Amino acid sequence: GENVEQHPSTLSVQEGDSAVIKCTYSDSASNYFPWYKQELGKGPQLIIDIRSNVGEKKDQRIAVTLNKTAKHFSLHITETQPEDSAVYFCAARSGYSTLTFGKGTMLLVSP
Amino acid sequence: DSGVTQTPKHLITATGQRVTLRCSPRSGDLSVYWYQQSLDQGLQFLIQYYNGEERAKGNILERFSAQQFPDLHSELNLSSLELGDSALYFCASSARPQGSSGANVLTFGAGSRLTVL
Numbered sequence: 001g002e003n004v005e006q007h008p009s010t011l012s013v014q015e016g017d018s019a020v021i022k023c024t025y026s027d028s029a030s031n032y033f034p035w036y037k038q039e040l041g042k043g044p045q046l047i048i049d050i051r052s053n054v055g056e057k058k059d060q061r062i063a064v065t066l067n068k069t070a071k072h073f074s075l076h077i078t079e080t081q082p083e084d085s086a087v088y089f090c091a092a093r094s095g096y097s098t099l100t101f102g103k104g105t106m107l108l109v110s111p
Numbered sequence: 112d113s114g115v116t117q118t119p120k121h122l123i124t125a126t127g128q129r130v131t132l133r134c135s136p137r138s139g140d141l142s143v144y145w146y147q148q149s150l151d152q153g154l155q156f157l158i159q160y161y162n163g164e165e166r167a168k169g170n171i172l173e174r175f176s177a178q179q180f181p182d183l184h185s186e187l188n189l190s191s192l193e194l195g196d197s198a199l200y201f202c203a204s205s206a207r208p209q210g211s212s213g214a215n216v217l218t219f220g221a222g223s224r225l226t227v228l
Contacts, residue, residue: 034216043113043201043219044154089154098144098167099217103153 002027004092006102014110019080021105023090024072030094033066033073038087038104047088048075080109114138115220117202123226129190132223134202136183141206142166143185144217145177148199160185189225197227 003026013019025033031052036044050057050064050073057064061080066073073092077084087106091099114137124130136143145157147170156169160179171177174192179185189196203217 036219041221043115043203043221045113045219046216049216098156098159098169100156101154 002030002092002094002097002100004090004100004102006090006105008105009103010106010108012108012110013080015080015082017080019077019084019107019109021075021088021090021107022072023074023092023102024070025092025100026071027092027094028068028071030071030092032093033064034091034099035064035075036089036091036101038089040086044089077107080107082109082111085109113218113220115202115204115218117200117220117223119223120221121224121226123228124192125228126192126194128192128227129188130192130225132187132189132200132202132225134185134187134204134220136185136202136204137218139206140204140218141183142204143179143183144203144205145171145185145187146201146203146219148201148222149197154201157187192227194227197225199224 006023034049037047038044048064050066061078063076087104089104090102093099116135118133142161144159147155157171158177159167163179174190177187199222201222203219
């Protein structure tokens with residue numbers, strides 16, 4: 001089955017800096033890659049996703065890039081704000097399978 | 112509010128006991144998923160139902176079972192509880208089964224925190 005590795009496990013940045021979280025996947029047939037944000041005491045919430053026919057997708061301060069050849073994808077957050085502090089999960093899905101999640105990255109943005 | 116409702120929010124019980132977690136999916140969603148979240152294992156997929164039928168099974172223990180009822184709500188039953196079953200249990204819903212063509216976003220509930228003493 002699919003295996004998703006996520007790095008780093010924790011990331012501390014200053015407000016205004018950029019943050020990058022990286023994930024690799026094992027199944028070359030995977031074609032859907034969402035990112036979820038989990039705030040304290042809440043369930044994960046989808047923030048952005050990308051499909052395998054697209055190399056990059058942006059939504060305001062958030063962008064995701066996908067390198068199918070290397071089987072890795074990344075989340076980029078620019079101009080970080082304290083409210084960006086949360087746990088971020090990447091995930092991958094191939095065909096008719098269910099989502100496989102990475103183990104999460106705790107992002108801490110200091111004012 | 113995501114539209115996915117989970118009860119109870121917190122549950123404390125003893126080893127050997129049995130508990131039931133309940134989930135109401137977002138209005139219009141036919142598919143329900145259960146995930147277990149522990150500190151060292153991240154989000155582990157347990158089981159999926161679509162319109163009342165089991166669709167996919169993940170790392171679900173034999174002591175655990177689930178079902179989806181005609182009104183589409185789902186229950187996860189955990190029996191013979193062990194200390195290691197302490198975790199956050201999330202329910203998620205989607206409009207269609209995973210793998211369907213087109214966008215099929217998972218919407219998560221706020222979770223049920225189970226503590227086994």
